[in-house]
Amino acid sequence: MAKYDIVSIGDTTIDAFIELHEASVHCAIDHTNCQLCLSYADKVPYEKLTMLPAGNSTNNAIGSARLGLKDAFVTSVGSDENGQKIIRELKQEGIDTQFIHINKGVQTNFHFVLSFQGERTILIKHNKFAYKLPHKLDTKWIYFSSMAAGTEKFHKEIEKFLNRNPKIKLSFNPGTFQMRMGVGKLKGIYKRTEILFLNREEAQLVLKQSTRNVKTLLNGMHKLGAKIAVITDGRQGSYASNGSNKIWYLDEYEGPHVEATGAGDAYATAFTGAIFYGMPISDAIAWGTINGGNVVQFVGPHAGLQTRPQIERYLKTHPKFRAKEI
Numbered sequence: 027m028a029k030y031d032i033v034s035i036g037d038t039t040i041d042a043f044i045e046l047h048e049a050s051v052h053c054a055i056d057h058t059n060c061q062l063c064l065s066y067a068d069k070v071p072y073e074k075l076t077m078l079p080a081g082n083s084t085n086n087a088i089g090s091a092r093l094g095l096k097d098a099f100v101t102s103v104g105s106d107e108n109g110q111k112i113i114r115e116l117k118q119e120g121i122d123t124q125f126i127h128i129n130k131g132v133q134t135n136f137h138f139v140l141s142f143q144g145e146r147t148i149l150i151k152h153n154k155f156a157y158k159l160p161h162k163l164d165t166k167w168i169y170f171s172s173m174a175a176g177t178e179k180f181h182k183e184i185e186k187f188l189n190r191n192p193k194i195k196l197s198f199n200p201g202t203f204q205m206r207m208g209v210g211k212l213k214g215i216y217k218r219t220e221i222l223f224l225n226r227e228e229a230q231l232v233l234k235q236s237t238r239n240v241k242t243l244l245n246g247m248h249k250l251g252a253k254i255a256v257i258t259d260g261r262q263g264s265y266a267s268n269g270s271n272k273i274w275y276l277d278e279y280e281g282p283h284v285e286a287t288g289a290g291d292a293y294a295t296a297f298t299g300a301i302f303y304g305m306p307i308s309d310a311i312a313w314g315t316i317n318g319g320n321v322v323q324f325v326g327p328h329a330g331l332q333t334r335p336q337i338e339r340y341l342k343t344h345p346k347f348r349a350k351e352i
Contacts, residue, residue, distance in 0.1 A: 028164050028165050028166045029165065030096050030097055030098050030122070030164060030165035030166070031090070031095040031096045031097060031165070031167065031302060032086075032090050032095050032096075032097045032165060032166065032167040032169055032197075032298070032302065033097060033098045033099070033100060033165045033168050033169070034083040034084070034086045034090065034098070034099045034100070034101075034169045034171075035100040035101070035159075035168060035169070035171075035184065036081065036082055036083025036084075036086075036101060036170060036171040036172050036173055036201070037081050037082075037083065037101060037102075037152065037173050037174055037201075038079060038080075038081040038083065038084045038099075038101045038102075038103060038112055038134075038135065039079070039080055039081045039084070039134070039135035039136060039137050039150075040077060040078070040080070040108045040111065040112065040135070040136050040137070041077070041079075041080035041081075041137050041138075041139050041148075041287070041327075042076070042077045042137070042138050042139065043074075043075070043076040043077070043078075043139045043141055043287070043326055044072050044138060044139065044140050044141065045072055045074045045075075045141045045285075046064075046070070046072055046140055046141065046142045047072070047073055047142075048064075048065070048070055048071060049062055049064050049140075049142050050062075050063045051063070051142070051143065062140065062142060062147045076326055078115070078326055079112040079115050079116065080137070080139075080326070080327055080328075081101075081135070081172065082171035082172040082199060082201055083099070083101065083170070083172065084099070084116075085288045085291035085292065085295065085327045085328070086169045086199075086294065086295045086298075087116065087119070087121050088119050088328055088331065089292055089295035089296065089299075089317065089328075090169070090295055090298075090299060091119045091121050092119070092331045092332065093295070093296065093299040093332075093334050093337075094334050095299060095302065097121055097122070098121065098122035098123075098125055098163075098165070099121055099122070099123060099125065099126060100126070100160070100163075101125075101126050101157075102127045102128075102129055102155035102156065102157050102158075103126060103127075103128055103134045104128070104129055104131075104132040104133045104134040104135075104153065104155075105128050105130045105131060105132065106133055106134055108133070108134035109128060109134040112126075112134065113126055125158075125160055125163075127155070127156065127157065129155045129156055132153055132154070132155060133153055134153070135150075135152055135153055136151065137149060137150045137151070139285075139287055141284075141285045141287075141325060144282075144283035144284060144285065144322070145283075145285075145286055146285055146286055146287045152174030152175070153174075154174075154176055157177060157180040159180065159184060159187060163187070163191075163194075166195065167194065167195045167196070167220075167298065167302060168184075168188070168194055168195070168196050168197070169197045169199070169294075169298060170184065170197070170198050170215070171198075171199040171201055171291070171294075172199075172200070172202065172203070172204065173203060173204065174203055175203050177203075178207070178211065181204075181207070181211070181212065184215065185212075185214040185215050185218070188218045189214070189218070195220040195221075196215070196218050196220050196221075197219075197220060197221045197223070197294065197298040198215060198219045198221070198222050198223070198252075199222075199223040199224075199290070199291070199294045200212075200224065200228070200232070205228060205231055209232065209233075209250060213250075216251045216252065217250070217251035218251065219250070219251055219252045219253070220252070220253050220254060220301075221252065221253070221294075221297065221298055222247050222250070222252035222254070222255050222256065223256045223258070223290070223293075223297070224243075224247065224256070224257060224258075225257065225258045225259065225260070225290065226238060226240070226243065226257055226259045229243040229244075229246070229247065229257055230243065232247075233246040233247070233250075240257055240259075240265050240273070241273060243257060244257060244266075244267040244273060247267075248267065252269075253268070253269065254266060254267070254268055254269075254301070254307065255267045255269070256297060256311075256314075258290060258293060261278050261283075262278070263275060263276055263278050263315075264293070264311060264314065264315065266297075266307050266310070266311050266349070268307055273351065273352050274307050274308050274311055274349035274350065274352070275311075275349060275350060275352045276311045276315050276347075276348070278315065278319065279315045279316055279318065279319020279320070280319070281319055281320070281322070281323050282322075282323050283322045283323075284323050284324060284325060285324065285325045285326070286322050287326060287327050288321050288327020288328070289319075289321045289322045289327075291327060292314075292317040292318045292320070292321040292327065292330070292331055293314035293315065293317060293318035295317065295331075296310075296313040296314045296316065296317035296318075296337065297310045297311065297313060297314035298310075299313065299334070300312075300313040300314070307349070308348050308350075308351075309348070309349075311349040312341060312348055312349060313337050316332060316337050316340055316341075316347075317330075317332050317337065320332055
């Protein structure tokens with residue numbers, strides 16, 4: 027019996043969520059290339075400020091714990107109060123924090139999230155940390171997501187670890203830098219991926235494809251090595267494939283959109299959780315959609331995270347909420 031069900035690996039941060047009400051959004055005629063605009067050289071009022079631990083893998087660790095998975099977190103923080111805040115709050119969620127490396131003399135990552143009309147714009151700054159991957163991680167799954175530039179060596183360590191431990195399954199949700207690294211540098215990680223999560227635009231970027239055809243993009247993700255390929259498409263729903271020419275689709279979860287930070291992480295977390303619990307892809311898509319759809323109803327990535335009983339209760343009362351094969 028493995029000690030952990032899942033171990034989350036990736037950067038962590040403190041996010042300051044700032045709710046704006048005096049701003050405007052300007053887009054191209056086809057509703058792309060949108061820009062958030064504030065009054066220049068002026069005092070801009072805001073509604074509320076909320077500060078909490080965040081980051082793709084942080085969100086997965088907390089979301090997995092809420093789903094009943096026993097998990098640990100491998101990351102790095104600075105030797106400051108924000109680093110201690112992250113560790114304290116993760117412990118409160120029941121997450122094993124013994125693999126969090128504290129970097130002396132370095133500040134913990136701190137981001138500003140500008141929330142407006144249900145979407146978010148994030149001001150980011152990644153500090154340079156030393157990362158330590160334990161030689162032994164007694165786990166069934168690893169969830170790997172966003173890391174900053176300068177971590178190429180650490181990615182190689184993870185690849186070697188996965189190759190030494192072929193029974194461990196990998197759920198991979200690449201961040202911006204990881205996508206910019208290119209497929210070549212991450213070839214070994216993609217090859218070991220059990221579940222690969224990308225949104226439609228990210229799939230185009232990773233695969234260097236101009237097509238928006240979902241079937242073509244999913245096939246490309248399988249060719250990288252993913253056994254299960256998942257494409258999310260915002261309010262247009264999501265798609266998943268097991269590589270056998272079967273594609274499942276489910277529309278978005280109905281409800282208000284207050285703030286979108288962490289919705290994709292919540293989706294990937296619950297999808298992975300469902301597969302961990304032995305459920306079919308059609309149920310995994312529903313789990314992910316419900317979790318992500320609840321997160322956008324709150325400010326921040328954690329308030330709307332669902333437990334396993336909450337998701338199962340919703341599915342029981344909404345039996346038609348299942349992905350369909352297309």
